[in-house]
Amino acid sequence: MNNVLLKLSAANKSFGNNHILKDIDLEIHEGKVNVLIGPSGAGKSTLLRALSLLESFESGELSYKDIKVCTNVDGKAIYDEQAVQKSKEIFGLVFQQFNLFPHLSALENITNPLCVVKKMDKDVAKQKALCVLDKLQLLSKKDFYPWQLSGGQRQRLAIARALAMEPEILYFDEPTSALDKQLVTDLSKTIKDLAQDNLTMLIVTHDLDFAREVADQVYYMEAGRIIEEGTSSEIFERPKQSLTQAFIS
Amino acid sequence: MDIFTILVLLLKGFLVTLLIFAGTLIGSLPLGIVVGLMRLSRLKLVSGVARVFISIMRGTPLMLQLLAIFFGPYFLFGIRLSSEWKIAACLLAFILNYSAYFAEIYRSGLQSIPKGQTEACKVLGYTKSQTFFQILLPQVIKRILPAMANEIITLVKDTSLAFVIGISELMSQAKAISAAEVSMIPFALAALIYWVFNTVVERVLNQIETRMGYYHE
Ligand SMILES: Nc1ncnc2c1ncn2[C@@H]1O[C@H](COP(=O)(O)OP(=O)(O)O)[C@@H](O)[C@H]1O
Ligand SMILES: [Mg+2]
Numbered sequence: 001m002n003n004v005l006l007k008l009s010a011a012n013k014s015f016g017n018n019h020i021l022k023d024i025d026l027e028i029h030e031g032k033v034n035v036l037i038g039p040s041g042a043g044k045s046t047l048l049r050a051l052s053l054l055e056s057f058e059s060g061e062l063s064y065k066d067i068k069v070c071t072n073v074d075g076k077a078i079y080d081e082q083a084v085q086k087s088k089e090i091f092g093l094v095f096q097q098f099n100l101f102p103h104l105s106a107l108e109n110i111t112n113p114l115c116v117v118k119k120m121d122k123d124v125a126k127q128k129a130l131c132v133l134d135k136l137q138l139l140s141k142k143d144f145y146p147w148q149l150s151g152g153q154r155q156r157l158a159i160a161r162a163l164a165m166e167p168e169i170l171y172f173d174e175p176t177s178a179l180d181k182q183l184v185t186d187l188s189k190t191i192k193d194l195a196q197d198n199l200t201m202l203i204v205t206h207d208l209d210f211a212r213e214v215a216d217q218v219y220y221m222e223a224g225r226i227i228e229e230g231t232s233s234e235i236f237e238r239p240k241q242s243l244t245q246a247f248i249s
Numbered sequence: 250m251d252i253f254t255i256l257v258l259l260l261k262g263f264l265v266t267l268l269i270f271a272g273t274l275i276g277s278l279p280l281g282i283v284v285g286l287m288r289l290s291r292l293k294l295v296s297g298v299a300r301v302f303i304s305i306m307r308g309t310p311l312m313l314q315l316l317a318i319f320f321g322p323y324f325l326f327g328i329r330l331s332s333e334w335k336i337a338a339c340l341l342a343f344i345l346n347y348s349a350y351f352a353e354i355y356r357s358g359l360q361s362i363p364k365g366q367t368e369a370c371k372v373l374g375y376t377k378s379q380t381f382f383q384i385l386l387p388q389v390i391k392r393i394l395p396a397m398a399n400e401i402i403t404l405v406k407d408t409s410l411a412f413v414i415g416i417s418e419l420m421s422q423a424k425a426i427s428a429a430e431v432s433m434i435p436f437a438l439a440a441l442i443y444w445v446f447n448t449v450v451e452r453v454l455n456q457i458e459t460r461m462g463y464y465h466e
Contacts, residue, residue: 052372074405088374099365102385103464116383117374145463 003030003065005090005169005200009058010072010201013043013050022094024060030164033195034202035211035232044204045054045096047174051202052093053084062088063080065168093169096174098158099122100146106133106157107142120167131242132160136190144171153184159190176207188213203234208248212236220244255426255435262422263442267334269408269418274401276344281351282386288356299352306349311342312410318342319414339411343404343452350400357386358393391461398454405447419443 006028013021028034036044036104040227049055051062053069057077062069064087070077101109110129114120118208121129133139136156146154155175177186191201191214205211211218211232218235220228220243228241239245287299294331306314319338322328362385370380407422423439426432 054368054371093371093372095365095369097365099363099369101366101369102466103391105382112383113373113375116303116379147462161373216405243463 003099004028005030005065006202007061008051009061010076011050011057013046013055013057013151020224021050021057022071024226026219028202030168030200030202031195031209032200032216033191034216034217034219035217036202036204036215036249037206037208037211040206042221043175043224044206044221048093048171048202048204051199052171053087053090054168056059062174073083078237083125089165090121090167091144091169091171092162092165093160093171094155094175096177098246100154100157100161101106102146103182105143105145106138106149106160109146109157110161113161114164124199128164133157135163136160152186155187156190163194163199167199169202170204172201172203174205174207175203176205176210185209220247222247250426250430252434252438255430256438259419259422259435259438262417262439264447265411265416266408266446267341269411269416271404272340272345273347273363273408276340277347277351280344280348282355284348285353285355285359286358288352289359289395296436303349303352306346307353310377311346311407312413314346315339315342315386315410315414318345333413335353335414335416339416343407343411347400347404351397352395354396356402358389358396359393362388391464394454394458395463396460398451400455402447402450405450409443414466 004027006026008024008026010016010240011021011026012019022157023237024047026047028140036047039055040046046055050057056079057070059072059075059077059139061071067083067087067090068080068081069083069087072078098112104112107126110132111122111125114125114128115122118125130139130142136159138153138156138160141153141157144233146157149157153181155178159170175187179187191203194201195214195216203211203214216234218230219226219230220235220239220241222243226237227240236242241246284299284302286297288298288303290296309363315338319330320343321336322334323330355461366384366388367380370384377381408418411418412421415421419439419442423435
């Protein structure tokens, strides 16, 4: 139950002269809802993108389970291309903008990656897709195209697409940013359901109410550093660092 | 010559026009993708070669390119030109020229697709070519269809340039018959054939555009 899924140590990242991520250490264990909070511009999205291998760390070491994705050689992060490919089976990402495929129906948005990436048989992929669509209450929308779906439905489709790939950890970037209050409540429920099924999640948000609602483990990030880490009650009720106190009050 | 005989001769010429038109599309639509991707390559040499190629092809007259390719082997190497070479040189010139125009259209189409599409593919584990053929290209085609349609309609008319290397397509036929008969009628009929053909091409392109209308961004 307490296996380490993700381990990041001493990770740094800059854009030009702008040092965005500073000596980040992060260890994520199986089976929890992890929430990364912090003010806008703290570097949360950048960290999530680097963990998703859309950006690279300049230095630091990253591994998913026993896959060493990058290691430090002379103070520089060197990526192993094979490990990068393999680790993509371990994580999934729900983008802030969802990034659904507009030319594919809801069903095809899910079956295409299954058939193309996982080389799954068409019928098997379809069964699988219908199953996840059902789980996210989208079954009746299976033949709709993304433009025909509401914001909340699009997000659920993005979640469904990621889930169908059976990741062990699912990342979310600012999942509440495009949602109204009722939809945030629905999303919280979806996330708790997924947690019930033992899916590990790492959610980036600056929405504190939402974080309180779903989090087991909380990380507070500011100015490129993870300043404090603890259980939801530790961070929200008894924060130790003054910066954390200031942010959550 | 009665008008029926003229029409038959012109339609023979039109078959050659059709051959140039179809051959050019079959060759340059895929070659344009290759050149367009080369143009976007991160390798400076590759993108440089593509850039120079596109610039020359678009910056010089197609008629001159036809002549250069047709006579090139003779002037450069003293090779005698066969009659098969004539149609081959013609197709080669048209394909190279149009692939340069198509390359630019593909390139701007590809660049207009949001980065998030490629990123979604990366995270899901698509390879580069899977990303291109499964996700990007279908969306690019929809976006570039109007620009492509323009070029394709221009191509119908450009095929008449083949007359400069003595290919008896519709235009050369019309000219020859007109000279022999001392009549404008062959030209009028040729114009009619071009116009009818272009109308059909336009119809087909509109049909494809309608069919791609099943989704919006
Ligand atoms: N691609 C990029 N190029 C340059 N600067 C960037 C880029 N992405 C993010 N940044 C900068 O990195 C900092 C952190 O951004 P981000 O990770 O998006 O913060 P957060 O998600 O916590 O709001 C910001 O100052 C932002 O301007
Ligand atoms: Mg962000």
